[in-house]
Amino acid sequence: MTKASDDDLSFPQLIKWVEMVTRGEAERTMADLPVSSTQMFVLVLLGQRGEATAADLARMMRITPQALTTLLAPLRQGGLIARRQDEDHGRRHPLRLSGAGEQLVAHARQLSPGVEQRLLEDFTPSERKVLKSLLWRIAKQFR
Amino acid sequence: MTKASDDDLSFPQLIKWVEMVTRGEAERTMADLPVSSTQMFVLVLLGQRGEATAADLARMMRITPQALTTLLAPLRQGGLIARRQDEDHGRRHPLRLSGAGEQLVAHARQLSPGVEQRLLEDFTPSERKVLKSLLWRIAKQFR
DNA sequence: CTCATATCAGCTTAACTGAAATTG
DNA sequence: CCAATTTCAGTTGAGCTGATATGA
Numbered sequence: 305m306t307k308a309s310d311d312d313l314s315f316p317q318l319i320k321w322v323e324m325v326t327r328g329e330a331e332r333t334m335a336d337l338p339v340s341s342t343q344m345f346v347l348v349l350l351g352q353r354g355e356a357t358a359a360d361l362a363r364m365m366r367i368t369p370q371a372l373t374t375l376l377a378p379l380r381q382g383g384l385i386a387r388r389q390d391e392d393h394g395r396r397h398p399l400r401l402s403g404a405g406e407q408l409v410a411h412a413r414q415l416s417p418g419v420e421q422r423l424l425e426d427f428t429p430s431e432r433k434v435l436k437s438l439l440w441r442i443a444k445q446f447r
Numbered sequence: 448m449t450k451a452s453d454d455d456l457s458f459p460q461l462i463k464w465v466e467m468v469t470r471g472e473a474e475r476t477m478a479d480l481p482v483s484s485t486q487m488f489v490l491v492l493l494g495q496r497g498e499a500t501a502a503d504l505a506r507m508m509r510i511t512p513q514a515l516t517t518l519l520a521p522l523r524q525g526g527l528i529a530r531r532q533d534e535d536h537g538r539r540h541p542l543r544l545s546g547a548g549e550q551l552v553a554h555a556r557q558l559s560p561g562v563e564q565r566l567l568e569d570f571t572p573s574e575r576k577v578l579k580s581l582l583w584r585i586a587k588q589f590r
Numbered sequence: 591c592t593c594a595t596a597t598c599a600g601c602t603t604a605a606c607t608g609a610a611a612t613t614g
Numbered sequence: 615c616c617a618a619t620t621t622c623a624g625t626t627g628a629g630c631t632g633a634t635a636t637g638a
Contacts, residue, residue, distance in 0.1 A: 483602095483603070483604085485603080485604065486603095510604085510605070510606090511605080511606070511607085513605090513606075513607080513608095514604065514605050514606070517603085517604070517605085518603090518604070518605095521603095535614095536613075536614070537612075537613055537614085538611095538612055538613045538614080539613090
């Protein structure tokens with residue numbers, strides 16, 4: 305039995321640490337992709353949603369709509385995202401992945417298991433499943 | 448049984464999402480503290496270590512030593528970190544929390560349970576424990 | 591009028607690369 | 615000479631606030 309070091313860090317700090325090392329690992333693995341890890345996350349969320357406005361995405365990520373506008377700019381400019389005019393609400397512009405965007409997300413997805421393997425090397429399949437399921441329950445609240 | 452939506456996102460993306468919403472929650476809770484969430488994380492790591500060089504911290508966080516130098520600047524300038532000269536290795540400068548740094552970390556720690564409670568509202572105590580223990584095992588590899 | 595959406599402008603912070611000095 | 619540590623300089627990305635325009 306180790307000396308209760310699980311409690312040395314609070315939940316927000318633990319998440320921060322794991323995110324930093326995961327991002328480090330992922331960015332080295334996906335260095336040749338034309339988007340940053342945050343931009344990729346926007347694409348992934350959009351792919352999962354099918355269609356969403358910029359305001360929707362900002363709420364899901366808990367950042368300001370302004371921050372999302374700047375995140376979106378290079379993605380639109382790179383042709384990864386398509387925008388249409390909402391028929392009923394003139395101010396809303398629903399977004400979706402373009403064909404190129406879908407391809408890029410699919411490509412990134414193929415690289416993910418390698419990242420996971422390096423970080424969760426000593427986890428059993430069951431432990432991995434439990435971890436992802438618990439994380440998913442947190443994220444889901446912001447879907 | 449829900450339709451296996453746990454697999455819709457890869458592990459790196461799940462972590463990214465949870466970190467973003469956690470950071471959002473934590474920064475609103477700790478808005479009056481004089482450091483950002485990343486700066487606080489440096490302080491927390493240092494507090495846990497007792498003493499560490501800038502190069503040590505950079506390795507733990509998987510960022511470049513240069514990035515860490517810039518993170519450190521406001522912390523040293525704010526008197527939250529003390530630096531000493533290593534007797535044996537002239538180039539090494541071990542760091543530790545100052546009294547003010549320790550106080551600030553302790554204060555932030557008091558605010559953490561509120562953040563955790565809002566994010567893990569529907570988690571049982573046992574589920575919270577499992578989650579933190581699994582996250583800790585990932586982070587530990589970079590200690 | 592008010593609320594939501596979208597976007598422009600300007601700012602700060604947190605990363606990066608490249609280069610240099612110092613020490614073992 | 616080489617490797618590790620620290621730091622300076624310059625750059626980019628990702629957040630923020632404030633302001634503005636438009637539409638339901």
